[in-house]
Amino acid sequence: MTNKMIEAENLTKTYKKTVKAVDHISFSVKEGELFGFIGPNGAGKTTTIKMLTTLASITNGTALVAGYDVCKDPAAVRENIGIVPQELTADDELKGAENLLLSAKLHHVPKDTARKKMKELLELLELEGAAQRQVKTYSGGMRRRLQLAMGLIHGPKILFLDEPTLGLDIQTRQNMWTYIRDLNREKGITVFMTTHYLEEADSLCDRIAIIDNGTIKLSGSPADLKGKLGGTILTIQLGNGADISTALWGIQDVTEVTKEGETYKIKLARTETALPAIVEMVTKKGLKLFDIALTKPTLDQVFLQITGNTMRDGATNGNAYGQRVLIERLK
Amino acid sequence: MFNDTLALTVRSLKKWVRNPAAIMPGLFMAVFWLALFGSSFNPLNLVPSQIGGTTLSPVLVQQIKSAMSSTFGGAANYITFLTAGVIVFTVIINMAYGGIDIVLDRQLGYLNSLLTSPISRASIFFSGAMQNFVKAMFVAVLTFVVALLLPNGLQVGAGFGILNFLGVFTAFALVTFGFGCLFSAVAFSVKVVDSLIAIINFLAFPLVFMSSAMFPLGTFPSWLKGIAEINPVTKAADTARLLIVNGNLSSSQLSTLSGNMLYLVVFAVVLAAIGYLIARRALKAE
Numbered sequence: 001m002t003n004k005m006i007e008a009e010n011l012t013k014t015y016k017k018t019v020k021a022v023d024h025i026s027f028s029v030k031e032g033e034l035f036g037f038i039g040p041n042g043a044g045k046t047t048t049i050k051m052l053t054t055l056a057s058i059t060n061g062t063a064l065v066a067g068y069d070v071c072k073d074p075a076a077v078r079e080n081i082g083i084v085p086q087e088l089t090a091d092d093e094l095k096g097a098e099n100l101l102l103s104a105k106l107h108h109v110p111k112d113t114a115r116k117k118m119k120e121l122l123e124l125l126e127l128e129g130a131a132q133r134q135v136k137t138y139s140g141g142m143r144r145r146l147q148l149a150m151g152l153i154h155g156p157k158i159l160f161l162d163e164p165t166l167g168l169d170i171q172t173r174q175n176m177w178t179y180i181r182d183l184n185r186e187k188g189i190t191v192f193m194t195t196h197y198l199e200e201a202d203s204l205c206d207r208i209a210i211i212d213n214g215t216i217k218l219s220g221s222p223a224d225l226k227g228k229l230g231g232t233i234l235t236i237q238l239g240n241g242a243d244i245s246t247a248l249w250g251i252q253d254v255t256e257v258t259k260e261g262e263t264y265k266i267k268l269a270r271t272e273t274a275l276p277a278i279v280e281m282v283t284k285k286g287l288k289l290f291d292i293a294l295t296k297p298t299l300d301q302v303f304l305q306i307t308g309n310t311m312r313d314g315a316t317n318g319n320a321y322g323q324r325v326l327i328e329r330l331k
Numbered sequence: 332m333f334n335d336t337l338a339l340t341v342r343s344l345k346k347w348v349r350n351p352a353a354i355m356p357g358l359f360m361a362v363f364w365l366a367l368f369g370s371s372f373n374p375l376n377l378v379p380s381q382i383g384g385t386t387l388s389p390v391l392v393q394q395i396k397s398a399m400s401s402t403f404g405g406a407a408n409y410i411t412f413l414t415a416g417v418i419v420f421t422v423i424i425n426m427a428y429g430g431i432d433i434v435l436d437r438q439l440g441y442l443n444s445l446l447t448s449p450i451s452r453a454s455i456f457f458s459g460a461m462q463n464f465v466k467a468m469f470v471a472v473l474t475f476v477v478a479l480l481l482p483n484g485l486q487v488g489a490g491f492g493i494l495n496f497l498g499v500f501t502a503f504a505l506v507t508f509g510f511g512c513l514f515s516a517v518a519f520s521v522k523v524v525d526s527l528i529a530i531i532n533f534l535a536f537p538l539v540f541m542s543s544a545m546f547p548l549g550t551f552p553s554w555l556k557g558i559a560e561i562n563p564v565t566k567a568a569d570t571a572r573l574l575i576v577n578g579n580l581s582s583s584q585l586s587t588l589s590g591n592m593l594y595l596v597v598f599a600v601v602l603a604a605i606g607y608l609i610a611r612r613a614l615k616a617e
Binding site: 050053055056057074075085086087088089091093094098102103106107108134150 | 338342349443448
């Protein structure tokens, strides 16, 4: 018995023998986990989802989803997965409820069960009032929620979310996060999601893998990854030329000190003890603090360290974009 | 598989019914062909009553006219001849352009959501063909009604009854279904609408002009006639005309009718199979 919902080994996708969209990636997702793939556009996230959901063939390697081999038993995989694609695929002319019931029908869910499940999902996603309205009257956030419901109506074991909050405003995005978190925590649905928003992965995922240029650069829990940066960074600026480096090194939980002119960057293992001690030391020496700032490590910094690119650079990176266009053309 | 095909067909038809304007272009085309093109031309008016000041014998004129009329399958006027041809032309064009919905489903990601659900690929293909078929047949029936309503329009033969009507529409249905499968398969195989339109124009117009849809084969050069005779468009149009012009069929006409129908059944089945094979290839994992 395995409790792994996804097991990918050396998964590789090459388009037309030349373009490696995904290059020998291995990872696994446990039952009940919320697992995130993060990386810039063209990194290989969507291609990976396509392979795991039977849309793209696998050039090399193997993938088991819900215990079934994606290549050998695609039909069984399709029975067990729910997908919320980047595109909004609900029909504008159909009502919300009609879209949901059609999704259920295509997954061979009995009518009664489908209706019950629909009621439950509409309630959970706060769409009850809109169910009997045509989708063309929906707002962007409602469409995303309906899409989420369509991916869940047949009670899948694993939910694939491809960029679930793309193009949503901040408030709607945070609502989506709550829904996704609830589905995972309360309903126990395993979630595999891709995103290029680091704060999204940070806020939602139990574990993440950072993917760039088709390979996994690093994986672990967001806290682990941030921990690898060595804790919080305190930046202080003094105005009167005294060098306090030695004194700083003497304080407990200070792990690194770098000085640039009057500005010190100090890595702290434990903020709550080190910060008051530093302030006290500076005051005792009769020095004046011109500026003080505390930076918690973000996934952005993790990403920067690993790929040499920030996500924002990556997102507009000419090569990544070129890669996507190339793949589209080669298909 | 049947239930899935039905569910998807119903989905497309619901969208269609809620946006009835979508049917107008196809219907306009048929009406213009009949009312404008059809009314402007009547071959019987080409027979002169006098040549160089000499009046022709009315008996001779009548003989020429009836000979010409028989070239046109015995039709009372050109619209009567043309109706069957225009309907076949219309369903082919409607079906070809109906493929645009299929291409859009791919572009909007809807097709992917079908491909990742546990339904057979055959359901995806046949629902594409079926929804297209139903829409085209609806336009066909409307066109037939319009032809009947036109002044000096479609004149059915004495004894034209419900069986004739059903026979006419069986012929249309078979040719529509066959081409529906072909065009849907093409639509599943292309990625953008532009390619679809290029292929439609390349296929649809020769199909119609190399047939008896607009003019009787008697006027065709022999090379074209050879092709036109085996063209399913010809078979469908001629079969429909046979039933429209003649209310009650003679036994030789009945045997022509059953031969043509058999031909059309085989055509529909073969194109459904070919269409499915093409579509299955197009729906495979990329």
